[in-house]
Amino acid sequence: MVEKLIFEKSVSGRRGHYLPPLDVPACSVQEAIPAKLRRKKTPVLPQLTEVEVVRHYTRLSSLNYGVDTGFYPLGSCTMKYNPKINEDVANLAGFSQIHPDQPAESVQGALELMVKLQQYLAEIAGMDAFTLQPAAGAHGELTGLLLIRAYHAAQGEQQRDKVLIPDSAHGTNPATASLAGCQIIQIPSNGQGEVDLVALKRVVGKDTAALMLTNPNTLGLFETQIAEIAAIVHEAGGLLYYDGANMNAIMGYARPGDMGFDVVHFNLHKTFSTPHGGGGPGSGPVGVKRKLEPFLPKPVIIYDRQKQRYRFDGERPQSIGRVKAFYGNFGVLVKAFTYILMLGGKGLKEASEKAVLNANYLLKLLSQDYEQPFAGLCKHEFIVTPPKTKEGGIRTLDVAKRLLDYGFHPPTVYFPLIVAEALMIEPTETENKSTLDAFAAVMARIAQEAEENPEILHQAPHQTPLSRLDETQAARRPVLRWKAD
Amino acid sequence: MPFLPHTRAEEETMLKTIGVSSVDELFGDIPRELCLDRPLQLPLGLSEKEAWEEVERLAQKNKHTGQYLCFRGAGAYEHYQPKAVKHLLARSEFYTAYTPYQPEISQGTLQAIFEYQTSICELTGMGVANASHYDGATALAEAALMAVEATGRSKIAVSSLVHPEYRETLKTYLFRRGVEIIELPYQEGLTAVDELAGVLTNDVAAVIIQSPNFWGSIEDLAQFAELIHQQGGLLIACCDPLALGVLASPGELGADIAVGEGQSLGLPLSFGGPYLGFMACQEKYVRRLPGRIVGKTVDRLGREGFVLTLQAREQHIRREKAGSNICSNQSLCALAAAIYLALLGPQGLEEVGRQCWQKSHYAKELLAELPGVSLPFAAPFFQEFVVQTAEAPALINQRLWEAGILGGLDLGRYYPELENYLLLCVTEMRTKEEIEQLVEVWGGVSGGKTHF
Numbered sequence: 001m002v003e004k005l006i007f008e009k010s011v012s013g014r015r016g017h018y019l020p021p022l023d024v025p026a027c028s029v030q031e032a033i034p035a036k037l038r039r040k041k042t043p044v045l046p047q048l049t050e051v052e053v054v055r056h057y058t059r060l061s062s063l064n065y066g067v068d069t070g071f072y073p074l075g076s077c078t079m080k081y082n083p084k085i086n087e088d089v090a091n092l093a094g095f096s097q098i099h100p101d102q103p104a105e106s107v108q109g110a111l112e113l114m115v116k117l118q119q120y121l122a123e124i125a126g127m128d129a130f131t132l133q134p135a136a137g138a139h140g141e142l143t144g145l146l147l148i149r150a151y152h153a154a155q156g157e158q159q160r161d162k163v164l165i166p167d168s169a170h171g172t173n174p175a176t177a178s179l180a181g182c183q184i185i186q187i188p189s190n191g192q193g194e195v196d197l198v199a200l201k202r203v204v205g206k207d208t209a210a211l212m213l214t215n216p217n218t219l220g221l222f223e224t225q226i227a228e229i230a231a232i233v234h235e236a237g238g239l240l241y242y243d244g245a246n247m248n249a250i251m252g253y254a255r256p257g258d259m260g261f262d263v264v265h266f267n268l269h270k271t272f273s274t275p276h277g278g279g280g281p282g283s284g285p286v287g288v289k290r291k292l293e294p295f296l297p298k299p300v301i302i303y304d305r306q307k308q309r310y311r312f313d314g315e316r317p318q319s320i321g322r323v324k325a326f327y328g329n330f331g332v333l334v335k336a337f338t339y340i341l342m343l344g345g346k347g348l349k350e351a352s353e354k355a356v357l358n359a360n361y362l363l364k365l366l367s368q369d370y371e372q373p374f375a376g377l378c379k380h381e382f383i384v385t386p387p388k389t390k391e392g393g394i395r396t397l398d399v400a401k402r403l404l405d406y407g408f409h410p411p412t413v414y415f416p417l418i419v420a421e422a423l424m425i426e427p428t429e430t431e432n433k434s435t436l437d438a439f440a441a442v443m444a445r446i447a448q449e450a451e452e453n454p455e456i457l458h459q460a461p462h463q464t465p466l467s468r469l470d471e472t473q474a475a476r477r478p479v480l481r482w483k484a485d
Numbered sequence: 486m487p488f489l490p491h492t493r494a495e496e497e498t499m500l501k502t503i504g505v506s507s508v509d510e511l512f513g514d515i516p517r518e519l520c521l522d523r524p525l526q527l528p529l530g531l532s533e534k535e536a537w538e539e540v541e542r543l544a545q546k547n548k549h550t551g552q553y554l555c556f557r558g559a560g561a562y563e564h565y566q567p568k569a570v571k572h573l574l575a576r577s578e579f580y581t582a583y584t585p586y587q588p589e590i591s592q593g594t595l596q597a598i599f600e601y602q603t604s605i606c607e608l609t610g611m612g613v614a615n616a617s618h619y620d621g622a623t624a625l626a627e628a629a630l631m632a633v634e635a636t637g638r639s640k641i642a643v644s645s646l647v648h649p650e651y652r653e654t655l656k657t658y659l660f661r662r663g664v665e666i667i668e669l670p671y672q673e674g675l676t677a678v679d680e681l682a683g684v685l686t687n688d689v690a691a692v693i694i695q696s697p698n699f700w701g702s703i704e705d706l707a708q709f710a711e712l713i714h715q716q717g718g719l720l721i722a723c724c725d726p727l728a729l730g731v732l733a734s735p736g737e738l739g740a741d742i743a744v745g746e747g748q749s750l751g752l753p754l755s756f757g758g759p760y761l762g763f764m765a766c767q768e769k770y771v772r773r774l775p776g777r778i779v780g781k782t783v784d785r786l787g788r789e790g791f792v793l794t795l796q797a798r799e800q801h802i803r804r805e806k807a808g809s810n811i812c813s814n815q816s817l818c819a820l821a822a823a824i825y826l827a828l829l830g831p832q833g834l835e836e837v838g839r840q841c842w843q844k845s846h847y848a849k850e851l852l853a854e855l856p857g858v859s860l861p862f863a864a865p866f867f868q869e870f871v872v873q874t875a876e877a878p879a880l881i882n883q884r885l886w887e888a889g890i891l892g893g894l895d896l897g898r899y900y901p902e903l904e905n906y907l908l909l910c911v912t913e914m915r916t917k918e919e920i921e922q923l924v925e926v927w928g929g930v931s932g933g934k935t936h937f
Contacts, residue, residue, distance in 0.1 A: 017828040024844050024847035044607050053828050067581040098547050098550070100757030172810050224514055224515075277817035281759030340527060360505075365502070379514075400587070469791075470785075480781075
């Protein structure tokens with residue numbers, strides 16, 4: 001490894017933080033805690049001074065690549081710029097230092113922010129009500145499917161436990177359906193990369209709980225037959241679930257609620273730029289149509305017009321229950337709220353407009369050298385595959401690793417599963433034309449290298465602190481923690 | 486428009502390259518009848534200065550711990566956050582990165598998680614830990630599902646002294662999976678171990694015990710481990726990692742899975758989130774552990790490095806056969822915990838634990854001297870304890886709040902049979918003087934210092 005492990009830098013007796021001296025009469029913990037409950041073996045934690053800890057993590061950070069480092073066209077992840085104000089608002093004492101169980105009178109600002117955010121998200125989604133409780137997209141999906149099952153059960157239709165999922169869907173969709181105790185029926189895509197209506201009609205029925213759909217889908221294509229799809233599912237008594245991972249394409253242009261979706265989730269860490277944190281914390285609010293509102297997780301946060309104050313409402317007999325402790329990843333909500341305030345309705349629409357403009361521009365540039373499995377325009381992201389070469393073709397993994405040498409974060413690779421060797425590219429709206437041009441030039445150069453010197457691709461990356469890592473060995477002989485010799 | 490770089494000229498060039506005459510053409514695939522025919526009814530869009538003022542206005546409507554004295558815990562704890570934690574989290578190479586799918590340019594996040602996993606294993610006495618979960622409640626729920634899968638059994642026994650909101654979350658997660666939940670009664674402030682024999686049958690996948698439990702008392706985990714192991718089930722221990730500097734680890738006591746809320750390790754209260762669910766287990770269950778896991782490997786030149794590993798467990802590979810659907814977790818919060826633990830070290834952590842212990846015991850003794858206040862339970866506790874009062878808790882808390890003190894949680898909210906019971910929390914943050922202030926205002930001797 002490039003940097004020694006923090007445990008290997010540790011020197012017994014060093015310390016990075018000191019407490020004030022104890023100011024109450026000391027009772028001996030040794031005596032107070034019965035021996036069998038007491039810790040006997042001291043945990044092996046790092047022992048370092050503050051400066052050593054600060055240097056360690058500063059050096060680790062320098063081994064990372066973030067949106068602040070450069071272009072990050074990771075498809076379906078919407079790695080747009082994260083405004084700095086977002087970090088500062090979440091750190092305001094009035095938000096970061098409030099206890100979740102304070103009297104409601106003392107957190108009126110926090111509750112007002114949450115109620116307003118619910119309203120904003122409902123307007124963007126075309127939905128009637130929102131819950132902010134889910135902590136991430138997949139958590140929102142689970143919440144959504146549990147809502148749908150509770151709705152069917154309330155209609156006396158317990159048997160509806162089949163979830164229909166297109167073969168282009170995110171892996172979280174089928175995994176969520178399974179977690180919600182449902183069975184999965186996969187729907188094939190047609191030649192245009194959209195849901196195959198004939199196949200859909202064949203499988204809908206009395207056991208259909210829902211169809212889960214991303215629109216635009218993971219190929220970056222708008223499901224143009226969405227109205228027919230919605231009619232087919234609704235006529236069979238099923239509901240429509242909208243995976244909001246790709247909402248960045250259509251804000252202000254079209255709304256899932258108007259397309260016929262009954263339940264949606266948004267990824268605030270994607271579309272609303274909160275940021276992603278290297279793997280979270282995210283936030284996955286869920287919106288529903290009126291008929292599903294009684295089932296939302298409790299407590300619900302509302303404005304009490306009579307008393308003119310915001311409050312929690314736990315009196316929800318039909319609620320699916322809690323999906324986490326407290327009320328959601330609140331700090332993330334503050335950031336999304338601020339982002340929406342700054343962009344406004346017009347700005348959000350323009351963000352989508354520019355996201356789609358950037359994607360189509362980059363697609364056009366790349367289609368000179370790369371294969372485009374689905375012809376035509378795209379929305380906010382698109383799929384290309386590496387060109388055929390004399391050798392028979394380069395692998396997507398090689399293209400991705402070679403991009404690292406040129407200072408770019410690679411696109412999402414090998415997804416969606418229905419396209420072999422897929423490179424899934426989402427430039428986002430915050431990138432300028434020069435960056436897109438530079439990226440396209442590098443991609444062209446890599447295609448050329450593939451012809452002339454394929455070995456340089458197979459061996460890539462060459463410029464990173466470490467070269468290609470052996471994932472097979474990691475899985476075969478797992479070393480998942482450090483141990484003292 | 487903020488954050489958008491396109492000049493008019495660039496836009497023209499780009500449209501020309503694409504071969505369309507307007508941006509609207511790019512949206513021509515959306516059927517006309519589905520297009521929103523009006524502007525979104527949202528705020529108009531504010532400058533940074535205006536947005537800051539508006540958000541700050543909302544923040545100022547809240548009372549924060551800098552303005553009142555906090556004696557409430559119940560799953561969210563005010564501890565000291567060393568300044569270096571926030572500064573290091575503010576490194577944007579950490580917070581603007583995605584999940585480390587490309588290990589060659591993500592060694593920072595990957596190594597930090599590997600080190601975090603090591604610290605969690607050390608604290609819990611477990612063989613392996615994952616990269617984090619959403620929070621303590623969801624980690625607990627997924628641990629229960631993990632036990633159901635591992636044992637092929639369909640019942641979960643959970644102590645009634647597990648955090649009520651965790652139990653509610655557990656119920657939500659298990660309901661549609663057809664898993665039956667058996668709630669274990671309490672006795673003397675602890676989970677009633679005597680009444681277990683009939684309940685822990687050989688169809689129970691796991692028993693879930695929180696220690697310190699919701700009332701602050703330390704449970705005898707070993708006893709539960711023995712009982713459930715006799716029946717071939719697992720023990721899931723839910724614990725506060727901060728207490729594990731002084732308390733025996735769940736691993737030592739025979740737990741098979743350890744989960745809990747890691748907020749106490751350097752994360753702010755933040756109105757309940759983002760927090761940190763941690764999850765660790767005995768090595769033999771590693772392939773059932775949900776979530777991201779970082780492992781060590783070598784690069785092409787034989788140099789050591791880190792990758793996300795055992796991904797065959799996960800949703801993006803196994804889809805509907807995955808044990809969990811989790812994708813994004815709480816990576817940055819795990820980083821905060823790792824930094825916190827590195828700054829404190831074993832001595833620092835032990836000292837924080839000891840101070841929480843001593844200050845809460847000091848407060849308990851003083852409160853017990855007040856007329857009308859008694860201590861219903863004798864079980865050892867860590868930093869939270871229950872008092873029984875003659876006066877209604879609402880009146881006491883009202884008096885305290887008016888004096889700038891957030892008093893204890895009225896346990897009647899979750900346990901209707903408990904009338905006039907308050908759960909108090911005293912961490913290392915409270916000084917002797919502040920504890921005495923609590924007691925004085927409580928007893929009506931003083932009106933306190935702070936008035937809102």
